[in-house]
Amino acid sequence: METGEEFGPWLSRQLKLAGKTQAELAEELGLTRAAVSAWITGRSTPRPTVMTDIAKALGTDIGTVHTRTTDTQAGLPLCWHHRRGYPDGGRDLGNAAAFAFDADVQVLARETCQNSLDERRDNGRPVRVRYTLHELTGAALEDFRKAILWEEELLAHYSAVSETAGGQKVGRVVDAGVRDMYERDRLVLLRVDDYNASGLNGDDYEDGKFAAVVRRQLESLKSGRSAGGSYGLGKATLWATSALGLVLINSTLSEPHEGRKERRLIGRLELPWREVRGQAFAGPAWFGRPDPDSPGAEVARSWWADEEMVARLHLTRENDEPGTSFLIVGAHDVASLDEKASDVDDEPMDAAEEGSEDTRDIRRMHRRLVKALGRDFWAAMTGGGGRPPRLEVYVSAMRNGDEVVVPEVQVDPSVEQPSRTRALRAYYEGATVDRLTEAGQVAAQSVPLKLPLPGGARGTLGTHEAVLLVTDALTDADQKKDGPRNRVHSLRGNRMTVRRAGVPNLPLGTNPFQAVLLVGEAVGESAPFAQDAEEFLRAAEPPEHDRWGQTEELTLRWSPSAYRRINALTFEVNKAVRDLVVRQPKRGGREGGEALRKALTVKKRPKAKVPTGPVVPELTDLQAEIGDDGEWRIDAEVSIPRGGDEIVPMVPVAEVDVRSGGRPRLKWAELVALEGCEVDGEVLRFTPGVRRAKFRGATDVTSHPVRTMFTRLVVELRAGKGE
Template sequence: MTGEWGFTTSRPTDARYGDDVAKYAMSHGEPGLKTFVREVLQNSNDARLDNEQPAQVTFKLESLQGDEAIEYLKILDIETWSKHANLATDTKSGKHIVEAIERIKNDEEIRILTIEDENTEGLLGEENADESNFTALVRDVLFSSKSGDTAGGSYGLGKAVLWLYSGLSLVMFNSTLSEPNPTDQSPRLIGRTRLPTHKSEDGDTVYQGHGWYGSLSHDEEGARPESIWGDEAGSIADSLQLSRSDGPGTSIQVVDFRVPTAEERLDDGELADQITEMAIEWFWPAVYRGDLEVAVEVEGETRQASIDEYPQYKPFTNCLDDREYSVSQLNEPEDVAQAAIPLDVPEKSGGGGGVDGQLDLLVRRADTGEYQHRNEVAFIRGAGMVVEYYDRDRVVVGNQDFHGVLLGGRARPWGTDESPGEAETIVEEFLTAAEPPQHDEWVRTETLANTYSRGFRTAVEGIKSDVTETLRGLVAPEVDRGTTGPQRLGNRFKIGNESRGGRSDRESPSSQRVTGDTDISFDEVYTHWSFSGEVEPLSDRNEIRAITVSLIRMAEERATSDRLPVQNISSDTTGVSISLPEQKGVQVGRLEPTSGTSKISFEGVSTEDHRQVETRIKVSVDVAERRDK
């Protein structure tokens, strides 16, 4: 026996459901293979059972050909499905789907990707439950029912990419449930397609595009399949290459698997290699801690995702391994230092939930040959996924190369004997809310704005600037300031200012109204000068209106009229406007902060300087009395 397709109906509408899903997924994260691997593994990792065993995820790539492919499509009731797909060809996504089914029929070949997880909850929940694993993954659209404080996602984008990576926009599910109701009837099998909204041939019926494959039932919306259970589900799963073990978990099959942005179809071996490496790149924390195991099966061969096979991620795990032996200064390669980054979580709008929390920054001095991900900080919380690799290469030009790990929320105590407490749980919830749908950074989000009271923006946007400032103190070596030259530190001196209506500090020392430091050094790899600085008024009654940075050529320890163009300048200070205007025909850096800004940090680089002439940095500051005084 096979299942049947049923599509929900509605009153006439111009909506194009399938196109909306694709556009949403495309606009919220890179639609490359990285996005798919991150989202799929995140879902399985979040569903891990609360025991000492890891979630086990296996990607199985298969290409069915000839009679095997024909029989597979027959079991899927592809003829009924195709009739609906052909009614949606007035949309771009509908045309692509019809073209895909014609290609499959002509070639008598179809590629399927099955993602099987073990030691996970399975698709729990009734067919029409308001909140459950089942409704979140199979029924609902772009919503998530994940309630754990370490869950990786809160938007449900992960399930949207499943259909985006299917050439037919068709995904099958087979699950063994971890809890009663009704565990004794496992497995549970159902399929879903996401076609654009379309009308029947006579135009009298409008189908929303939601289509399910299962056991046909009838309700006020018409005929709609529900899950198939038990032996019948197991028999169909066998025919669809979707059978699984008796252990709790879910198998997801992406029919006609493809990478939407790939210029050409990758072969199974290339896909397997990429999936394996991406699993380690983004989930080495969960793999390292024994919470997650990932494998890829292709052509009868199983490839295990192992940190040992990708040594470029060992410096990050070494940060955790050697945390208990941390030092105050990074004197030798492989030394690990640590520092606390404050994170003051405001109260929620309804009260409660606030805490004076912290993140822990671990920094390891890079050894010779450790080039990949060098001078990057891996941002991690309790979900065990790397949220992002924060590139701080420009901070350390001329200083010591490093690898860093920023641990937040329930991940903060990793590498110690501590256990996460209430403060870590509150920070974890805050960081989760600070992640956009693609979960690739901590920023101001709508969820933060709707959940927390005033102060949430300052808290989340201050993380990167605090990390940068802390790194400067940890990775800067002791340098002999008396030595000059392109391969040494160029200069470090007080910053001058240009007071409104007054004289510069060169005219009168008493007019000095700002203070700060600057650094400049030559990078032999990129043959340019790298500079950084920090400026603040001496009096809290003043504010910075603008900063201009120019690069001056030197000759025999004296400044010349020759200038080196500024190629790029940036600032971690919130609200600073950046531009690169010209002064006397030479490009300079210009920073203009918002009103009330009392402290600005910046960094940048020059254009290439093959002459390697000694160069110093000139910082002119426009400072005035605060507007609110």
């Protein structure tokens, strides 16, 4: 019979759980205390007949004593341990990490699926992630509340929070969640299961994945440069999505702990400061077995649950493959109310959804999960050319354990992102071309990312060749699924879309297209400087992991100007896209020229006298947009009058428009000459004899006094030093 934990440590813990001493056990067995001590220390093991007596003394069966894959049911019961209030009177009115994200199932999908990808086992198989929405009502709801000790231990704490809910955001959310459960007799559970992942390995308290997720804040133990997470904030989305602040966890470990792997359970509750029966409580609480090693057993630790308890908590896993199940209790999706303004697809809502303001509608949540997973992780789900996908995702919705509300669907990248999926598969299969000449082709072109030296040193570490893929958006149906046309999805080694951005200054008549930028290990793990690019770009991602730009880590590890290398990459990408999608006119052709001449009326001005002396250029055209990092990005055209040989150098000045007073001046992060001029610092020097010049610029976000979206931009050309 297969055994789990060593007999000595197992027996020692059972005695603590049962509240017995070695001497008391020895007396019950009719043996000496020295004999029991020898078992505890591993110097000897009891005879089979004595094993039966030990089982009786511990109130369990002989099989449990032999296998030692679970604790006995005798002794300390399951309970909630609430952290005591701080002795100095300090109060935490919520977990600050949870405020980094909205109560949005699409944000939850992005963060949890990214974490599962990062924990994928290196065995060549994909990590499988399953999202299950489960609505409980009636008797099923009541049984679940009994399992989590709602009436005995939790209700008093929720009531205390509700009484003071008016003065704090977290309290109002919790109060609304409790009222919805009682008034509508329902509770929505959202379970996230991953398989072929590492599981929450490690001790309850020491360094390890378990303690990082369950016990600590802002700790990330991700390994590998291609990991998506780095801030330790993503796990907070689990509690942010729960209106009750409650998450239960069941983990199957890839490495044994206490001799076991399956059904390691723990619960964590996040509530604001509260006072219950005259006792102040700081915020978090844990659901588990009292730890007999702590004074007064005032700490709850994880426990090895039986199958019956796991089923009552709706945490049963489908097999013994390593991974973790997170059960979000009281899931809600506040952001779904704004989906008409933010969603990029036009799929019609069900009749029941139309006009509904129910943030707990499991049909709507199901649809939004599928959409978000396909949008953000299509590349991780795509395989080809001998490369298996890294990820499989499934989503379902049910009610009371057996009623299917929405059948389980596997998220299909070729359905959710058809054009980009086709492009990535073509790259994997070596079926790309240099230029688009026929419908359905995928063009590939290398674009350079010049990596800076770390530590603020001047110079370049090396040039990483990223890969740009461009393909036509073939049909209206494809364009509808792909989302906004003419955009570039950028991703690195973990295959999650990090950045989505449009391409500016496309010529009129450009066919709709979609593009993919592969950087770092997404190009290939053996690509030159791939790992360095991974490390650099990972440091350039904010906690949301939705763009690359200036971050504190990038500044500390490289330099305050390191983000300009990313701006330069963006410039090269946009340039390459325009080169690939612009139609090449037929030699000697004047296609469309006559029609344009007939449609346009050009008024001729009388010839002006040619001035003499220095010529002062004028800014005649300006195109501006807000970039992904919140900067102003401009394309400007300068007209140079006829005159003498000397053209006055000019300084472009960017300012924020204000109603009164002086305009705040913005710094340039980038100035690039495009035609008829060159950039010397921040001075434009014009080529003698030219009549027109063009330049491009991007402002430095750190010089913006307010968020860009709330401002208007003024750009002027000034002579001298630009004053």
